[in-house]
Amino acid sequence: MMNDIKARGSSEPLAPPSRNVLGYLLRLGGLAIVDAFAVWFLYVLLRDGVWPIAIPVALIVILVNIVNLNERLAAMRWQIPAVSIILLIVVFPIAFTIYSSFTNYRSGHILSKQQVINQLEGRLYLPEGGPTFAWAAYRNPDGEFGLWLVDEAGNKFWALPDAPIEEAGAVSEDIGPVDDDGYPTRVGEYRRLTGGDLFRSLEALNGVRFGEGDEAVQIRNTRQAATLQPRYQYDPERDAIIDQLEGTVYFGNEERGYFISEEGQNLLPGYQVMIGTRNYERLFTSPAFRGPFIRIFLWTIAFALLSVVTTFALGLLLAMAFNDPLLPGRKLIRSLLIIPYTLPGIIGVLIWRGMLNPFVGVLATTSQSIFGWFPPFLTDPFWVKVGILLVNLWLGYPYMMLISSGALQSIPEDIYDAAAVDGANAWQRFWNITLPLLLVSVGPLLIASFVFNFNNFTVIFGYNEGRPPIAGSPTPAGHSDILISYTYRIAFEGGRGSDYAYAAAVTVVIFAIVAILTLIQFRFTRQWEEVSESV
Amino acid sequence: MSDARTMPGSEQARVRVRMGRRTGSISRRRRLGLILRLLVAAVAIVFALFPVLWVISASFNPTGNLATQQLIPRNPSTINYQNLLTNPLSPFGSWLLNSLKVSVLTSVLGVISIMLSAYSFSRFRFQGRRQLLLGLLLVQVFPTLLMFVAIFYLFQQLGNYIPFLGLNQHAPLILTYLGTQMGIQIWLMKGFFDSIPRDIDESALVDGATHWQIFWQLIFPLARPMVVIVGLLVFIASYNEFVLASVLLKDVNQYTLMVGLYLFVSDAFTQNWGIFAAGALLGSLPVVIIYLALQDQIVGGLTAGAVKG
Numbered sequence: 001m002m003n004d005i006k007a008r009g010s011s012e013p014l015a016p017p018s019r020n021v022l023g024y025l026l027r028l029g030g031l032a033i034v035d036a037f038a039v040w041f042l043y044v045l046l047r048d049g050v051w052p053i054a055i056p057v058a059l060i061v062i063l064v065n066i067v068n069l070n071e072r073l074a075a076m077r078w079q080i081p082a083v084s085i086i087l088l089i090v091v092f093p094i095a096f097t098i099y100s101s102f103t104n105y106r107s108g109h110i111l112s113k114q115q116v117i118n119q120l121e122g123r124l125y126l127p128e129g130g131p132t133f134a135w136a137a138y139r140n141p142d143g144e145f146g147l148w149l150v151d152e153a154g155n156k157f158w159a160l161p162d163a164p165i166e167e168a169g170a171v172s173e174d175i176g177p178v179d180d181d182g183y184p185t186r187v188g189e190y191r192r193l194t195g196g197d198l199f200r201s202l203e204a205l206n207g208v209r210f211g212e213g214d215e216a217v218q219i220r221n222t223r224q225a226a227t228l229q230p231r232y233q234y235d236p237e238r239d240a241i242i243d244q245l246e247g248t249v250y251f252g253n254e255e256r257g258y259f260i261s262e263e264g265q266n267l268l269p270g271y272q273v274m275i276g277t278r279n280y281e282r283l284f285t286s287p288a289f290r291g292p293f294i295r296i297f298l299w300t301i302a303f304a305l306l307s308v309v310t311t312f313a314l315g316l317l318l319a320m321a322f323n324d325p326l327l328p329g330r331k332l333i334r335s336l337l338i339i340p341y342t343l344p345g346i347i348g349v350l351i352w353r354g355m356l357n358p359f360v361g362v363l364a365t366t367s368q369s370i371f372g373w374f375p376p377f378l379t380d381p382f383w384v385k386v387g388i389l390l391v392n393l394w395l396g397y398p399y400m401m402l403i404s405s406g407a408l409q410s411i412p413e414d415i416y417d418a419a420a421v422d423g424a425n426a427w428q429r430f431w432n433i434t435l436p437l438l439l440v441s442v443g444p445l446l447i448a449s450f451v452f453n454f455n456n457f458t459v460i461f462g463y464n465e466g467r468p469p470i471a472g473s474p475t476p477a478g479h480s481d482i483l484i485s486y487t488y489r490i491a492f493e494g495g496r497g498s499d500y501a502y503a504a505a506v507t508v509v510i511f512a513i514v515a516i517l518t519l520i521q522f523r524f525t526r527q528w529e530e531v532s533e534s535v
Numbered sequence: 536m537s538d539a540r541t542m543p544g545s546e547q548a549r550v551r552v553r554m555g556r557r558t559g560s561i562s563r564r565r566r567l568g569l570i571l572r573l574l575v576a577a578v579a580i581v582f583a584l585f586p587v588l589w590v591i592s593a594s595f596n597p598t599g600n601l602a603t604q605q606l607i608p609r610n611p612s613t614i615n616y617q618n619l620l621t622n623p624l625s626p627f628g629s630w631l632l633n634s635l636k637v638s639v640l641t642s643v644l645g646v647i648s649i650m651l652s653a654y655s656f657s658r659f660r661f662q663g664r665r666q667l668l669l670g671l672l673l674v675q676v677f678p679t680l681l682m683f684v685a686i687f688y689l690f691q692q693l694g695n696y697i698p699f700l701g702l703n704q705h706a707p708l709i710l711t712y713l714g715t716q717m718g719i720q721i722w723l724m725k726g727f728f729d730s731i732p733r734d735i736d737e738s739a740l741v742d743g744a745t746h747w748q749i750f751w752q753l754i755f756p757l758a759r760p761m762v763v764i765v766g767l768l769v770f771i772a773s774y775n776e777f778v779l780a781s782v783l784l785k786d787v788n789q790y791t792l793m794v795g796l797y798l799f800v801s802d803a804f805t806q807n808w809g810i811f812a813a814g815a816l817l818g819s820l821p822v823v824i825i826y827l828a829l830q831d832q833i834v835g836g837l838t839a840g841a842v843k844g
Contacts, residue, residue: 020745041696041697044696045696048695050692052688052692053689053692053693073661073662075655075659075661075664076655076661076663078651078652078654078655078659079651079652079655079667081644081647081648081651081652082648082649082651082652082717082721083652083667085648085710085713085714085717086671086674086714086717086718088689088710088714089679089686089710089711089713089714089715090674090675090677090679090682090714090715090718091674092685092689093679093682093685093686093689094674094677094682094685096682096685096688096689097681097682097684097685100684100685100688105688110691317575318575318576318579321572321575321576322572322576324568324569324572326569327569327572327573333576333580334830335827335830336580336583336584337576337579337580337583338826338830339583339584339587339823340583340586340587341826342819342822342823342826342827343587343819343822343823344774344775344777344793344818344819344822345775345777346775346777346793346796346797347793347796347815347818347819348586350796350797350800350811350815351586351587351589351590351812351815352586353800354590354593354800354808354811354812355586355589357808360808362589394582394583394586398583451678455678455680455681457680457778458777458778461778462777462797484680484681487681487684488683488778488782491683491684491687492687492782500684500687500688503684504684504685507681507682507684510681511677511681514676514677514678514681515676515677518676
């Protein structure tokens, strides 16, 4: 790189370390802090088996280190913020989406296997036998409980919820006089509960864990308390979880993502495993899944195509109407006409949702009172689609108007003069000159607009969340859903839990479609070649 | 309805008078054409503005629905605005602050990263530069919107270890907006830097300036207009974003404005269109003003390929 700069005539190499020792040391110091943090973070990620996150984090850290330690890569240092964020937010999600479409990632299978084992091993239970304590209960003015414990050897302890258990001698609060039972009457603010007070508090006391972590004590009955034991233990050799309470052994099942007992009982929660192409098989072969998918797919294409055609037609019409420089108030007209475009998209959609609402909407009630009828824009499978296209026309025509009027001005006047000499009428001039020339320049933007509408979640979801529902679909699916809103509902709205992996499989299919469309766009415009040459 | 039409109508009449004076010589046919155009304009303006006028009207309508068939409500009042600003169940003030916080931070951090990256692409020739530039364009093919599942997972997991990067926090939202918008903007900015002659910085290099000094003291001041445009585009896109925010934020107090406004009309909430209208107006104001003020520059950016939702 330095060579390149020299070759272009500069005499000075880029930021030589000798000239800026302080900066160099500061950078090394910063790098050391980043690395220390990264080592800790990678350690905990790998300890818990969260390697899908560990990989991008490690990549970013390696990149930051190489670039900062190698003087030859000094120019890359400027790229660190942008490249790190794009790796994390764009590249990682692409990879993870593809990966997770081959897993069982869904409600109940959120965690990695190691995270599930850690969670299970943290669960405690009250054993039947084992060492016990005699206890007395205390309560402070705030209603919080404390427990005085005496073990079988006569050692005394003081225990509070969520705090380490202390030996009685080490308690800092002053301890009141001992009563007839041999327990202090109070410990600091806490007063001993006896008789009716104790009886009324028993139920609440029963569920309280005194102590912290795996050093926890719970009362077992009116006389005894006992140390809680970890309920589950993981045996890595057998890949099994042993339930200490019931004595059951649950074996890890890498196909179903559960620990399963010999009787076939699943231990909850499950964990993530690879399940091969099963999500795709469901999508393409199961009639119950395929039916709604095909219907939604076709509507997605139709929606995107019709949106582009209608917005472009109206936008072009308006652009042509106001292309005349003699037209008075041109600038004002344009400013007023682009107002729908300046509003945040979701707000525009929600305003229409209000106006079309059959009970409170102004369009609905006005039409009702004049014609006695209003199309069921929010409930009928057909009219919902009409309504969505109408709203999207309102949102989208200003953009088309703006790009068309820009492109119209670049068409040279003399072509029209020549056509007029040849006797072409207005319609012929539009059809044979304006439109073809216009399409050359706005064509790529139309394809981009198609791709944008293909994924125009905001309009569909804001309009009425994809409703009305398609009857009999095993996943949440509606008549006005497009692929992306369908994906969203599978992932976040499922009545039977979220199926992230299936959503990921649908996403991969959308990826493929979008990639093909973009390829066509690049072909169409030869943009890629231009870009490759110009960089 | 009739009220809505009078405004463009009278405008049209005034315009015709003025036109008659100025263009007395043009043919009758041409004048007919102009009148036709103005008629088209009138109809289009009604279509464009009717929803906006209606939402203004509804926001001052104390009955709390959009059904009243008059553009000027019978008993106009600011009760909706008062409710909007005082109801603790729908903390509009916090939403607005959240939105501004997220968009401003995204915009500032974005502009810095974009400029650093674009400067390096524009001025240095290093190994992997070409691949990186093309890669940046290539990954834009996959809209991040599609990847909400992965982004949800990413921050769900990160939040287990680094709480401020977890769900319901604003930092993940800012990172996500940065990631989704930077690619294209780096290209725009690089193009702009390329148009600044290299002689300027090369003579500075000869004088012993470092690249860092050149960047801050020479290039940055020259690029300031472009920086403002890029910053505003990033601001608007982040301010308007709805989908990713609704995936990542679940606590009402952490909502951004767009997610919050949606809450007013979703079925989970008792639909309250009057309050929604007031909120929609106040919430749209910042971006509408930016757009109308910077129309020409933003139109220029549009044709460069940015599509907005």
